[in-house]
Amino acid sequence: MRPGTRTPAHTTGHLAELVCSNSLGSDALNRAPGLLKAELRRLGSLLLELAEAHRVPAGSALAVDREGFAAAVTARLESTPRITLLREEATAIPEEGVVILASGPLTSPALAQALAAWTGTGALYFYDAIAPIVDSGTLNFDIAFRASRYARGDQEEGDYINCPMNKEEYQRFVEALLSAERIPLRDFERDDPHFFEACLPVEVLAQRGPDALAFGPLRPVGLRDPRTGRRPYAVIQLRQDNAAGDLYNLVGFQTNLRYGEQERVFRLIPGLENAVFVRHGAMHRNTYINAPRLLQPTLQFKARDTLFCAGQLAGLEGYAGNIMGGWLAGVNAARVLQGQTPLELPPTTMAGALMAYITQADPEGFQPMKANFGLLPPLEEVLRGKRARGEAHAHRALADLEEWITALDALPRPPE
Template sequence: MRVHVIGGGLAGSEAAWQVVRQGIPVTLHEMRPQKMTPAHQTGNMAELVCSNSLKSMAEDSAPGLLKREMLALDSLIIKAGLEARVPAGQALAVNRELFSKAIRTALEASGLFTRVDEEVAAIPTVEELTEKNEVWIIATGPLTADQLAQNILELAGGAKRLHFYDAIAPVIDAESIDMSKGFMADRWQKGDDGGDYLNLPLNDREYNDFIDAVIASEKMPLHDFEDVKYFESCLPIEVMIERGRDTLRFGPMKPVGLTDPRTGRWPYANIQLRKENVDATMFSIVGFQTKMKWPEQSRVFKMIPGLETAEFLRFGSVHRNTYIKGPDALADNLSFKTNSRVFLAGQITGVEGYTESAAIGLLAGRHAAATLKGQRFANPPADTILGALAQYITVGPLGDYSPMNANFGLLPAIPKVRGQGKKDRQAEKVSRAWRSFESWVTP
């Protein structure tokens, strides 16, 4: 009985820990330092490639709640983060070297952990794995080496299910949108029975001010290794604007077929927002992938009538990021539908961020260990943050699948009660999540 983990990043390290603490030996295959990714610089376990922050620890925030749930499941990444913590207010910022060292030390102290410095190019078949009583966890991250990526593509069931770049549009908390400035309608909709899309109309001046602001905004620089070849169908809005000021009015801000009930006419330009979940607590701006810097996105998008007080649950981005279309490729225990002995973990499943990647590593480790022991591990309930992330990558959103971070919009809505504000409902989401988590841990 053995678990092989490919990738000693955030997810692979956490997955390995969750397996060894169940008494099962782990061989972890990590290609660094022999072969580096374009972003990593060391051979260290769980190297943080950019910021040294694992985001907030505040228990009334979604990242804080996620850490609390992970700690309750003995997360090595969060424990090591606390051990290597440096002062940064509410944020869990770490000394990178001490963080990596704490992870390696804990894994080695288990006596069940072996690290092999090698690149893995192919995965055994389900028959081979069954015969050896082994399972594999792939946790190779956003910069997965090319040969293995081809293998993952086959496991995922085809080219359409593996992406090498993400093109993410912003997601907004529904409660922060001024709905009185918009109208619900689908394009060319007949009658007045509402529609699925929230439309925010702009007049000539509003449109042109918005275009000027996008042009003048600061954009994220490309990394050296990012040679982005944009797909025509998901160009960043600023790239579209470079082709002409009116390009957006013929693209994602197209007004045709959208009659504003207040004027009886099509607006000059129109922005469509699509529900991201059944409860309609999150809306994404359709076709608005962008490389504007985050503070710029907040400033510029707030110029759109109806979004003046928008709260962004996820900002738009376009960057190099290998990830699969989780809901099509993965079973609810994070194994591939095409090979039940191979599990997927981390950012490559379609989550975004250090802690989120580790969180999915944690769940994959638990599922892998359970499989070898002939047991079943159930994901936490969907009203916990861990459970909501698992649900997102295995069931998916209503709209297009794109990488997601931990945020309150993923949790089921709390009914509105007179006299209670958004903060109260958020606090209720936190306490409901924790109650639910506790009854799941000790049923």
């Protein structure tokens, strides 16, 4: 719809305009975003090919000259004879034909409204408040303990990981939280009246009073610290975030602190001293659907096989993940038009694991996800060291992808 109808963040009329960072993330094969890019390359992604053609030096990351990249994508699509580019705002979901919705985190209000009406209440979010996710293998279980609130002593090990705090630890934490550096809000976010009502960042809640957190998300009721047998002053609860059970999110910890500050302040929580953050908390306007409730792993809506969703709107986070979603939705839309079965990517690939996560995660409190190794099924052998595990994941993923491609009729080619 750009440049005629603008969004609050894009500044040009180009397709594939990167609104913030010009980095598509790590390109190292033993890192999750790097594996995702290797898979995209193997699948013949046009966007990745053009990103590489406009690469700028950025260590092991794939960063692009954003102007050159977006201009090249625009030129390629404009010059492809079988693509007609209509620069218009879509205000309704087309009822006929095969359709892909990929209007991104800044979906125009009219389309967002139409989508909300179509998907029903509670299935479309307007503001994103993401809590950090940590690798549970890096928690200190000499302090952290498993329990569910109000569980009886004879009940099995609880669902939550709990990090208890005494009064001094709590006060020190709140003090650090209040003085930590935040990411400045952009004008359009600051002006929005629903921003803080919909989802309060933990540092904003803490401002309401010294014990606001202890009576809010950090309330200790129904929990006893097995080390002392007593109720702690405050408790941070961590909730399982993936089926494999190695990722946990910090309940109620949506935040707008700078990433480095999140690590510094949240590691003050007893039990999280050495926690590895696989995703940081973040806040910005973000429109995304409740994919686990609404989508199939082929990116078709459950309620309509000819309607697809891709990009951030589908609950994928990060440029590379969104390129992947676009690839799959595009290929599957073409397959549906040709009477072929839509594709599901192998679950051991980063691409397949991402699609599985967004369509099978707990719909309650669903939040967008980016590539990370925690999404992949566990490796058969136990390996020490992140690097070795990353390499083994990549080796298995690319081998399985190769096998999957061989079994396919033909891999679609991008336009020349």
